[in-house]
Amino acid sequence: MSGEMLNAALLSFGLIFVGWAVGTLLLKVQGVEEE
DSSP, X not given: OOHHHHHHHHHHHXXXXXXXXXXXXXXXXXXXXXX
């Protein structure tokens, strides 16, 4: 596996993880505000 392929895989995984984390935090904040 070349370094470029590894970097691309890590970047894609990182973006997905960050998007999931942000979405989860927003849902938690909205849930707290509703209460």
